[in-house]
Amino acid sequence: MNLLAEFIKSSTMYRLMQEGQNARRFKKLYADKEDVLVPDIFWDYTSGKVLTMEWVEGVKLNEQEAIERQGLKVLDLVNTGIQCSLRQLLEYGYFHADPHPGNLLATPDGKLAFLDFGMMSETPEEARFAIIGHVVHMVNRDYEAMARDYYALDFLSPNVDVSPIVPALRDFFDDALNSTVSELNFKTLVDGLGAVLYQYPFNVPAYYALILRSLTVLEGLALYADPKFKVLAASYPYFAKRLLTDPNPYLRDALIELLFKDGKFRWSRLENLLVQGKKDRDFSAKDALQPVLKLLLGPDGKELRDLVIKETIRVSEAIILGSAIESFNSVPGPMRTFVFNGNASGPFTISAAEQQSLMELRAQVIKIWGLLQSSENFDPNLFQPILQVLQEPEARSIGGRVVGGISQRLAARLLQQVLRAPETTAAA
Template identity: 35%
Template sequence: SGFFSKLALDFVLRRSGPDIEVQRAADLRELVTSLGPFYIKIGQALSIRPDILPPRSMVELQKLCDKVPSFDSKIAMQTIRDELGQDPTELYSELTAEPIAAASLGQVYKGKLRSTGEEVAVKVQRPYVLETVSLDLHLFRELGLLLRNVPFLKDRTDVVALVDEFAGRFYDELDYNLECENGLRIAEHMKELPKVKIPKNYPEYTARRVHTAEWVYGEKLAQSTADDVGELVNVGVVTYLTQLLGEGFFHADPHPGNMIRTPEGQLCILDFGLMTEITDDQKFGMIEAIVHLINRDYKDIGDDFKKLDFIPKNVDVQPIVPALTRVFDAALAGGGAKSINFNELASDLAEITFEYPFRIPPYFALVIRAIGVLEGIALVANPGFAIVDEAYPYISQRLLTDESPRLREALRYMVYGRDGVFDAERLIDLLIAFEDFDVVRRSAGYGEAENLASSGAMAVQGDANRVNAALEFFFSREGEFFREFLVDETVKSVDVLSRTALLSLLDGVPGPLGRLQRLATVSTLVPKLTKEEEVTVRSTRALLEFFLDRGAGLEGGAGGGADGGQARLQQRVRSLLPVFNKYSGAMRDFGIKISTRLIDVAQGRILEATLDAVLGPRKQAQTRA
């Protein structure tokens, strides 16, 4: 084509520079537009990738999102008559003579319903788009059938299955009745997020090729300069994660034209033609993979990929682990899992498909595209955006509150790791991320946020309020499982700390009393700490410091001496009194449970000391043997 000829000529003549870049981007846009809807969708996805295209090329290709050439309005009006069975003037008291915007599959008119006077957007499908898309998909499927015979591809990527997955979604997108149903369903899912606006749909004014929805004023999120754009991007991430990993009903087409900032400061999401369903197994598998990625457990990630159908079930993942280690270590360099660029990681993983039987399952292709597009929109507003970093608070919320056995096991792994050793820093990290999620959820107006923490605790005013929220969650109804989860660790911590204090006291006592701890009976009742228990002491101190506020200081704090640290600690305890009062019942029950378990531990030691006194340590050991 002319486009590729110009590229070749530029290369031969070594022509470059901003003007040439813009011209070639314009040539590419014209080529993509001429090829039809299927290719326009690909161009739209590229148009928001600052890590793939230079800024000037992005600006040119972004015209594909809303500046696709329109078709004759006479054809559009006739389509309305054919689909809705009435003349447009009978249905709409006002309707613009020409479209306000044109997209790959249809064009939009602004109107008013004659029955109610409500302002609406009337989308009319392009003529012959079904036939055009069918031909493109058929050609790609034929290509896929040929690629099935290529030795190094046939076991790795089923192109036919990928095309079939896209084809099914594409045909769904061409049925505006289904888009209307999807919009109603998403609106129901998002009703507890007032910061997120889903336009009202009108089924009675919708047919297969005509869709009527509420008209929403606003500007593209990717082009907005408002102060709250960063906040709305975070709200968008929570919204899409809720769809993907929560509801399992996922908006798979989040290009810039579909995300709008309203004058009221809401995030409005448009166009629910392209959706995909995610099963519970797939949702849990993705969360487990993220947990293992954060912990750099690449062997388990290999097993996760088998569950998610990235690797065939009969393949041994052990030979693939070194390649996964190489890819993930490179992705994690310079900031850990939270700094990963999703599209760069996907590209690196794609490279190892040529060495190992690693494939992209059809259901995940749409997820990759949607997350990649969402990441691209966010990168435009914030070059430092990292999708895993933004997703981690949501993941922590699911781990801490979800009742499914798989996620409870994932929580246990997150806190205890493969070796089963309690890690206080990981737990603190989870609680901090949980608070971050609630902050975003509250900024989105989530209806259930009040159940987790009071508005005072949820205000972002430093670590004190962060810890208040963590404590509130711990003793709330939602934290009941988490309390049970930590009972054993709490009993162990209280026991170890009390023994540490008693042993320290005996060490400081002079004379005969100070030698008490050497007596066999006393050493049985108050055994010295093992190395594992010394780790428990450090973990417990870290948790106490967290819950009593970092900086208040268990040993005087930073600056001000012991008196200053003590004063800050007292102030911190006073600030926690509202939490103590609110959850006094749960705290009492938890305290009784811990006390009962501690009594059992003490009784066991008393029995052991009694046997030592009666039988002697050696005889007792022989008796137990």
Template identity: 35%
Template sequence: MLTKIAPKPLRWQRAQSSPLTRQIDVFTAAGQFMFYLWADRLFQNNSPYTRSVRAEWLLKTLLNLGPTFIKIGQALSTRADILPLEYVNELQKLQDKVPEFNAEEAIALIESELGKEIYALYRDFDHFPIAAASLGQVHKARLHTGEDVVVKVQRPGLQKLFDLDVKAIYKIMRFCQRYLPWTRKYNLDALYNEFFTILYQEIDYIQEGKNAERFANNFRGYPGIMVPKVYWRYTSKKVLTVEYLPGIKVDDRQSLEAKGIDLKRLNQLGISCYLKQLLQDGFFQADPHPGNMAVNADGSLIFYDFGMMAEVKSLAKEQMIRTFFGVLRKDSDEVLETLILMGLIEPVPDMMPVRRMVAFLLEKFTEKPIDFQAFNEIKDELYLMFEQQPFRLPGQMMFILKALTTLDGIARTLDPQYNPVACAKPFVKSLTTVSQKERGNLVGELAKQARNYVRFKLQQPSRAEVLIRHLEKRIEDGELQVRVRTIESDRALKRINMAVKTLIYACLTGFVFLSGAVLLIGGYQGGAIAAFSLSALGSWFLVQSLFNLWTREKLDRLTEK
């Protein structure tokens, strides 16, 4: 008789002995991955095969590190415009192929939480989960009243694991702030607090049920949005029972087309839905990856997971409204001002490169897909921004940007010719018909901005007038004058400075190494070990300096093309 062998548990699923063990796991994984990337870049080993090997290693490592890091991988899996294809293909497996845990453990937890035997609660209960996620898994069941439901069960020991991750990541954050000065300009404390606040909310299924009902109320009467009903009698802090609503995975383009779903309309529905969440409701799903959304046979969008929800503060919402309509009007000054007020851009002495880049993006890509080759037109501005680093990520904006970039990745998967402005038009149109009674302060601001946008489109100047104004603007900004500052000279001086620093590191490292060799020959082993240790440290700084010099030269050559 054959016996089914249980899969070997992942490292995070085993008993953790101490926070130190977890910290070692996290530091080791991060250090190993950075070393791989550094070595591949140093030896120019960047073939598709190498990337596939690294991506497979990263997938296994994230799975071994557990839920916190799986969440990070899930967010990255939709960014085909940022990561190489090999990484995207591997990380997509995190969306719905996270290893399941034993059904007996799930049943034991349900019975413990709800206080009854499994078949006293449900008429039928499928022992095989229909999906496994980073924080739990889902089983199909049927109530004694006949309704089909899904039962979401939390992974055993999740609270303890989160407590360990809080400490491990806090240590990494403190290490970065102490030894990597360039990380201090990013508000890591706010990001850390915001991330773990929402992550702890995700493991409270009672709160998730309340979130689902609030979300459903916000979209009551809104066509094309479906939210599963919560069955509170069969719900606790670690068990959630909701209505069974099957659908096609939202990024499965082939299946959607086979069912005759209009992908452009689906993108419009998704974009308009999120604009309503962000700009109107101020309450949005912060984790819209493909495993959390599906499409019904009639083209309706189904939302499944309401654990990671976030609220938009009133001030941020008002600024986002201004930014949104500034983008529609291609008003670079308005967009830049609101981005500064939201803390996404820090004012720097020379704002011209940032201003030009914002205007360039609004002009080129609000009505057509991004073409990265077009960035050659502003390569000098990109170089200066690389030097100044004016961009920031405030804690309250982290999940807004994460949700928007994830949604943008899904939209581009469904339609490579995806147009954000066109997709937003149904939302704008709905705002222009808001009645006087429905208007609060922010809704009134939305309606006002929408009407101003319609008025702007009707009064839009001719192309000749636009070209003349653009020419005047360039003359005012000094873009048609000879620049006083010679950028090429600045670059050359910086390269010389870095080369001198590299030469000093090489000389010191070589001198200390030779001293160690002399001490070793003379029988002074203690001194030799100390010298070799210093030489190893010097080698690290030397390699780092060489890499920085190489990066600088590559960047300079790129901008000179």
């Protein structure tokens, strides 16, 4: 019985019908993007012996000259291929496992056409998130977290101890990476990681080998068109977007790990994520940070909640004092004592070093605000929950620095002004 099923499966008859169905499923998922084309299957003319589909006018992707003669750039098409592949692998999980140049055409209007749906594969749902998390951990050089990812990726069974892998990963990355991860070739990275991992009892799932193959093929095409092309750098906007906007708990935790370190909020990380994420075609500022704010300020976020309150107060200080410091500094030296009532060091009881750090924070926050505001769909009310938390009685005990600092009330007012929300009695 089993043998018969195997026979039917492997017969051409089954394969062609299956390929037609693959094409249809693939088209449904990915061809809504204006730059991807998938031929229609003509079912009325398709049988177990013939697969009939729409003819695609186009040039194979490795025929660089012919493509450029049409005024198109191979790299644009490769980039479309990378963006589409990331969504295949990491979003819907259904992917074309054979994207070599014979199966990819550039159409005269610049679309990337996918052909040949004979070899398809699926990324299990858990692995999709684990892969994104793994990339984040890698960029962050968090080797402990990387090692733990191999459980979620199903590379290791839960009874294998990952601790010996941590130094091996560290050795590889600290040796091989003087530059940032995104500057590396995908293939170099995969080969290097492979060399580390093969020393341990890893079991590489079949889907994973196919993912590597499909990405390596795309990278090969890109490098053929431009030897300096960086696939990882081209992918990072997508990863940044997913991190900023995806409510999946695994990704949310990865984002929190990225943004908070040793009880500090890392503004430069947030800025970098926003700069990168905004480059992704599907970035929506309305959704950015939403999942993380929900968690931090919700009942499960107790641990970091105080930190968020403190940081909000510090930002308010930076904004308010920053403006004051700026106007103080704009007064010519000799006049300062006169203008500021005999206090030549300025109207503040904070050290020069701290003034400096407040000014830096202010500049960074203004930049981040600008990044959000200049995005389509941005709604300042995203930060409304922070205002609510600031106004709760327990926030008062956290407060700001007493001397020269401002309180949570003033911070709440400032935030309120920014959000243009009606004042509530709690803040009054």
